[in-house]
Amino acid sequence: GVKGGFGVFAVLGEANSLGPNDKKSLWGTLFDVEDPRSKAPQCKGRFLDVYQALELARYDIQYCDWRARQDLRTIVLLHEKVVEVLNPLAREYKSIGTMKKELAELQGELAQAHKQVHISEARVSAALDKLAYMEELVNGKLLEDGTKMESSIAAPSSSTSTQSLDTMKRPRKSLDVSGPVQPYHPRLKNFWYPVAFSTDLKDETMIPIDCFEEPWVLFRGKDGNPGCVQNTCAHRACPLHLGSVNEGRIQCPYHGWEYTTDGKCEKMPSTRLLNVKIKSLPCLEQEGMIWIWPGDDPPTTTLPSLQPPSGFVIHAEIVMELPVEHGLLLDNLLDLAHAPFTHTSTFAKGWTVPSLVKFLTPASGLQGYWDPYPIDMEFQPPCMVLSTIGISKPGKLEGQSTKECTTHLHQLHVCLPSSRNKTRLLYRMSLDFAPLLKHIPFMHYLWRHFAEQVLNEDLRLVIGQQERMINGANVWNWPVTYDKLGVRYRLWRDAVERGSKPLPFSKPM
Ligand code: FES
Numbered sequence: 001g002v003k004g005g006f007g008v009f010a011v012l013g014e015a016n017s018l019g020p021n022d023k024k025s026l027w028g029t030l031f032d033v034e035d036p037r038s039k040a041p042q043c044k045g046r047f048l049d050v051y052q053a054l055e056l057a058r059y060d061i062q063y064c065d066w067r068a069r070q071d072l073r074t075i076v077l078l079h080e081k082v083v084e085v086l087n088p089l090a091r092e093y094k095s096i097g098t099m100k101k102e103l104a105e106l107q108g109e110l111a112q113a114h115k116q117v118h119i120s121e122a123r124v125s126a127a128l129d130k131l132a133y134m135e136e137l138v139n140g141k142l143l144e145d146g147t148k149m150e151s152s153i154a155a156p157s158s159s160t161s162t163q164s165l166d167t168m169k170r171p172r173k174s175l176d177v178s179g180p181v182q183p184y185h186p187r188l189k190n191f192w193y194p195v196a197f198s199t200d201l202k203d204e205t206m207i208p209i210d211c212f213e214e215p216w217v218l219f220r221g222k223d224g225n226p227g228c229v230q231n232t233c234a235h236r237a238c239p240l241h242l243g244s245v246n247e248g249r250i251q252c253p254y255h256g257w258e259y260t261t262d263g264k265c266e267k268m269p270s271t272r273l274l275n276v277k278i279k280s281l282p283c284l285e286q287e288g289m290i291w292i293w294p295g296d297d298p299p300t301t302t303l304p305s306l307q308p309p310s311g312f313v314i315h316a317e318i319v320m321e322l323p324v325e326h327g328l329l330l331d332n333l334l335d336l337a338h339a340p341f342t343h344t345s346t347f348a349k350g351w352t353v354p355s356l357v358k359f360l361t362p363a364s365g366l367q368g369y370w371d372p373y374p375i376d377m378e379f380q381p382p383c384m385v386l387s388t389i390g391i392s393k394p395g396k397l398e399g400q401s402t403k404e405c406t407t408h409l410h411q412l413h414v415c416l417p418s419s420r421n422k423t424r425l426l427y428r429m430s431l432d433f434a435p436l437l438k439h440i441p442f443m444h445y446l447w448r449h450f451a452e453q454v455l456n457e458d459l460r461l462v463i464g465q466q467e468r469m470i471n472g473a474n475v476w477n478w479p480v481t482y483d484k485l486g487v488r489y490r491l492w493r494d495a496v497e498r499g500s501k502p503l504p505f506s507k508p509m
């Protein structure tokens with residue numbers, strides 16, 4: 001009743017220490033949004049291309065936003081009126097009867113305004129759906145634009161099934177990733193690449209790696225900082241990693257020449273010291289990983305962060321050398337739709353096959369979540385995949401969002417292009433529960449075993465794809481909805497190799 005109304009008035013009066021003018025200006029900024037209706041795209045009764053349609057969807061959102069603000073303004077004004085009616089000063093001049101009547105009228109108007117807000121809400125949700133759909137279309141359009149020619153899979157003429165496929169009306173969406181694996185494009189080298197975990201590089205250890213088909217070796221200098229030099233001695237080409245590290249210098253096992261982390265030869269036993277230098281790469285250590293810059297361009301000053309979110313503890317860091325081209329492995333990691341078919345004896349055991357699998361990217365083009373799985377995923381250029389998997393019950397993943405799950409597994413996969421048709425995979429696994437697992441002896445072997453099992457399920461398939469690709473088949477012959485992230489990776493990579501700027505799907509502002 002009226003008494004409660006006083007309460008509301010009192011609370012408002014106290015909480016709002018702003019003067020009446022300040023209050024107006026506060027609301028003013030909220031409501032001072034231009035009516036977008038004058039700028040509606042003119043497209044009634046016309047067929048739109050995807051960009052025009054996207055423009056239209058954007059306009060819808062703008063309109064919804066403006067409409068919602070108008071609704072809110074109505075409610076605010078009505079609320080002010082209620083307060084006015086209940087104002088103890090005004091009350092003196094009114095009978096209780098008049099007040100009741102006025103309040104009832106206001107109540108009616110408020111109910112009306114609330115209804116309007118619900119309508120606006122529904123409108124916003126419809127507009128957002130439309131926008132998501134438009135995004136799919138634009139994605140498809142990008143795909144078309146990125147493709148020079150129609151797919152041209154060499155169909156063996158004896159196979160009737162392939163023939164019937166070819167005579168069907170083919171979708172225009174296709175990427176061409178076929179033929180023998182090409183040498184790596186030099187532009188792909190102009191990125192920071194994680195190449196090893198810090199914990200694996202002790203003071204006296206050497207880690208030989210191949211990167212872009214060249215042999216390198218990592219070791220720590222006198223100051224403890226990591227360095228990366230060519231893994232070939234300047235004297236007679238002996239692999240340096242077969243030698244040792246002495247006082248921060250790598251010593252060739254053949255005749256004892258010693259090199260610093262920047263490649264300078266500082267010791268040449270049994271002969272006069274000559275001015276000799278071997279190649280070295282910019283090398284940094286960040287967040288428990290060693291990074292190198294293999295490109296010719298000057299290195300960028302910032303490295304991306306690959307840390308799991310706070311609250312996660314790293315449980316395993318595993319390195320594997322795999323016999324597939326890194327792009328094929330990335331395609332595989334960026335795909336979740338294969339899980340209930342491929343990973344039937346590991347993590348996807350017992351999963352049902354959903355009627356529709358989608359990858360949604362509300363925030364940025366290379367980052368999003370899987371529907372209907374509680375899995376968030378991100379492609380981090382140039383070759384990293386980050387994923388967070390919500391775990392409610394083991395083996396029961398479907399139908400929940402990642403946020404709704406109480407426990408999570410975070411994974412980092414780095415797919416380093418090593419030598420021809422080979423990938424050096426760095427895998428890091430973190431959990432936001434059971435921190436004590438870490439201290440169980442030999443747990444590391446168990447994690448490695450799990451990771452290898454999962455990967456082996458993929459590998460036999462990807463190796464098979466690679467064989468076919470080498471013989472001319474297109475591994476992206478017929479992409480569908482759930483292939484979005486993999487396709488975007490390919491578009492990104494094509495753009496890098498073509499030297500286009502800015503690169504597609506760069507992070508939002
Ligand atoms: S080959 Fe290395 S010192 Fe001779």
Ligand SMILES: [Fe+2]
Pocket residue numbers: 332338339342343458
């Ligand atoms: Fe897989």
